[in-house]
Amino acid sequence: MARVVIRNLNKTFDGFHAVKNVNLDINDKEFVVLVGPSGCGKTTTLRMVAGLESISSGEILIGDKVVNELPPMDRDIAMVFQNYALYPHMNVYDNMAFGLKMRRFGRPEIDARVQAAAEILGIQAQLQRKPRQLSGGQRQRVALGRAIVRHPKVFLFDEPLSNLDAKLRVQMRVEIKKIHTRLGTTAIYVTHDQVEAMTLGDRVVVMKDGVVQQVGEPLELYNAPANRFVAGFIGSPAMNFATVTIVADADGPLWAHNDGIHIRLPAEITGRLRQHVGEAVTLGIRPEDLRVASSSDPADLAFDAVVEVVEKLGSEILLDVKVGPSTMAASVEPTVRAKVRDQLRLALNPDRLYFFDGASQAAI
């Protein structure tokens, strides 16, 4: 149990700046997820915490102790790898016991811990098997078990679920969450899957090109993204973006305008947008905030769209539509009968509009 502090962390590989000035304060017992597209520096950051990668500059503290120069074995951490990294020549029991044997635990203690972990994970029956005789899900459990038995200060997860099929992934996600709740060990989890990040993390760190874009609770990222990248990365299906110009009326209200959209902006946000009048900004609307307009919807909060693709997902229908120059996705009621090339009028939720500065892409 420990907090992890990362201060001004940098990593350069042969002139390539992979991690840029990362600062992160991870509380004791917290589950923090690093998420971002591949090559964003999340795995490198994790490997620096693990001690598998040297630190170019900055500091990492685990439980108030600077660990920069400490070898992995002395950091009191456990790591679960993407490819499980089970020792192929040892059976499941020995795989889990290896870390304890290396640390010279007594045989009874090792046995008790391995049995306890096996029980938590439901792999008691597989203890004598070799890794190659196990299914993907079972291997993943053994990898988790190997981390659990150590009772480390910090768990590190490097995309542990990406080798599993979709169904098993959801199941193991729940399991990891349960284990964390039960053990309360500080955890750092790396993934490229935003759904995993949102469901597992107490807090989520979104990274891109080695830079932390935003740190926050899952719903904070969803509701108040700091910039266009976070807005587009968090949420599925992804947020729609359209370039619009902010136009001011003579009598006060602001309008967002482009070839296909002409909507009146609610009074609450006009204050923030006033200084961008006449500028091109990015408008963001989440697919779930769009619906097929009814007669009661005001005309200045809706726009015309042409259906291009209809994806019937069951609980909802996803429409890919053309709105003026841009394409958008709208998640609508499953009762909507829409066909390709239909003309529709879509209404939006005026309280859930996002605007991003045209140049800096930061939220306005």
Add this chain to the structure above:
Amino acid sequence: MIEGAKWRRWIFFYIPLSAFIFTLLFPFYWMLVTAVRPDSELYRPWNAPNYAPFWTAHPTLDHIRYLLQETLFSTWMLNTLFISIAATLISLFCGLLAGYALSRLKFRFAGMLGTAIFITYLVPQTLLFIPLADIIRNFRLGDSPWALILTYPTFLIPFCTWLLMGYFKAIPRELEECARIDGAARWQAMLYIIFPIAVPGILSAGIFAFTLSWNEFIYALVFLSSPEEKTVSVGVTSELIRGDVFYWGSLMAGALLGSIPVAFVYSFFVEYYVAGLTGAVKG
């Protein structure tokens, strides 16, 4: 397996395979029939009515008896065995550490060093024995098994290093990283995780090194002179060919008996060494 009609299977599988097996095994058959052929049949002219080179009408053990009783063949066998095992162990030990270092550790000139080791393997033994002979003389090692035990590694270590380097590279890095996080120092991760997984590779390197030492000829010919120090390959050819007289029967018996240990080692470890060459690490 070849699909389709029976004739296709014969043309593309059975006949080429039989030809291949025949070519491979014929020398051994020749050694066998010659070793047990009495002199009367051996020296029968080719135009004699009962000339039969491919089989022996009245097999005899005389040549084998001569080889074992009148020559130092058993001493040569023991010499070769000792030299081969010692040279193999030395080379495997060095090759393991060097192969591991070159495939896993990051250090300056690692790539260059790997290439340099490979280049030493390319220097032909037929040239290298000349400077080596000088070194052997300076260290007063001539005519002792150590002359070979210490010179065979000059070609065995590069060989083992490269074979094992390839094998270590095929082992996922994460296994070792995981072990190191689990609390193993680098040498422990190497000893408890990497080496056990690399057993097929280590065994095949060992088998090859053993075979190369067993069959080595030129160093043994140059560095050893007294009959009781010789290895099989040199002993048989130098003691059983006197001037222009070839003791064909005993020569072939010596060749046959001399190839038994190698055949034995191969058949014993065949599964490991196939796995070692195809390099399959199953997780």
